Amino acid sequence: AQSVSQHNHHVILSEAASLELGCNYSYGGTVNLFWYVQYPGQHLQLLLKYFSGDPLVKGIKGFEAEFIKSKFSFNLRKPSVQWSDTAEYFCAVNPDTGRRALTFGSGTRLQVQP
Amino acid sequence: SAVISQKPSRDICQRGTSLTIQCQVDSQVTMMFWYRQQPGQSLTLIATANQGSEATYESGFVIDKFPISRPNLTFSTLTVSNMSPEDSSIYLCSDKPPLTEAFFGQGTRLTVV
Numbered sequence: 001a002q003s004v005s006q007h008n009h010h011v012i013l014s015e016a017a018s019l020e021l022g023c024n025y026s027y028g029g030t031v032n033l034f035w036y037v038q039y040p041g042q043h044l045q046l047l048l049k050y051f052s053g054d055p056l057v058k059g060i061k062g063f064e065a066e067f068i069k070s071k072f073s074f075n076l077r078k079p080s081v082q083w084s085d086t087a088e089y090f091c092a093v094n095p096d097t098g099r100r101a102l103t104f105g106s107g108t109r110l111q112v113q114p
Numbered sequence: 115s116a117v118i119s120q121k122p123s124r125d126i127c128q129r130g131t132s133l134t135i136q137c138q139v140d141s142q143v144t145m146m147f148w149y150r151q152q153p154g155q156s157l158t159l160i161a162t163a164n165q166g167s168e169a170t171y172e173s174g175f176v177i178d179k180f181p182i183s184r185p186n187l188t189f190s191t192l193t194v195s196n197m198s199p200e201d202s203s204i205y206l207c208s209d210k211p212p213l214t215e216a217f218f219g220q221g222t223r224l225t226v227v
Contacts, residue, residue, distance in 0.1 A: 101162055
């Protein structure tokens with residue numbers, strides 16, 4: 001079965017620090033990749049997605065992610081975090097086989113200190 | 115983008131009772147999905163709900179415990195039956211049209227005491 005691994009469970013950064021959250025998946029075929037963010041008490045929101053094309057994907061709020069097929073990775077980055085980025089971040093994978101349910105990583109709790 | 119509404123947003127229930135969670139989508143969707151997010155953990159798919167057919171359950175989840183209804187293309191319910199404290203969790207519904215991201219409800223935070 002496919003799986004998604006997020007190795008950083010809890011990250012604490014100061015404002016203006018750079019962020020990189022790791023995401024690796026195990027599925028060998030073509031995949032669609034997503035990063036979702038969950039702010040406290042709010043819906044899951046899409047940060048960015050990759051279906052095909054340029055492996056460097058830009059999302060909302062200054063986030064970007066790079067798909068590296070050879071490494072089965074889709075790491076999330078932001079050059080300078082803000083206090084408002086404090087949230088939980090989930091990587092998710094959807095094989096390109098018609099099955100639409102997502103497989104989620106365990107999530108990374110990001111805490112940005114002012 | 116779809117707007118997905120869930121009711122109730124939270125509830126505290128006695129063990130042994132059942133709770134039905136409603137999920138309303140503002141447009142017709144073929145498939146709806148029910149996930150569980152246990153404390154400190156990620157989202158785990160419970161089942162896929164198709165209109166007009168029985169839901170498809172993932173390993174570890176059974177219809178007797180989590181019966182699902184899907185009476186039309188905009189609505190679904192998930193019932194958590196005979197609850198125990200281990201069922202305390204956030205339950206989320208979502209849809210995911212092809213070639214787009216999934217849209218989620220705000221979740222139902224269930225506490226079983």
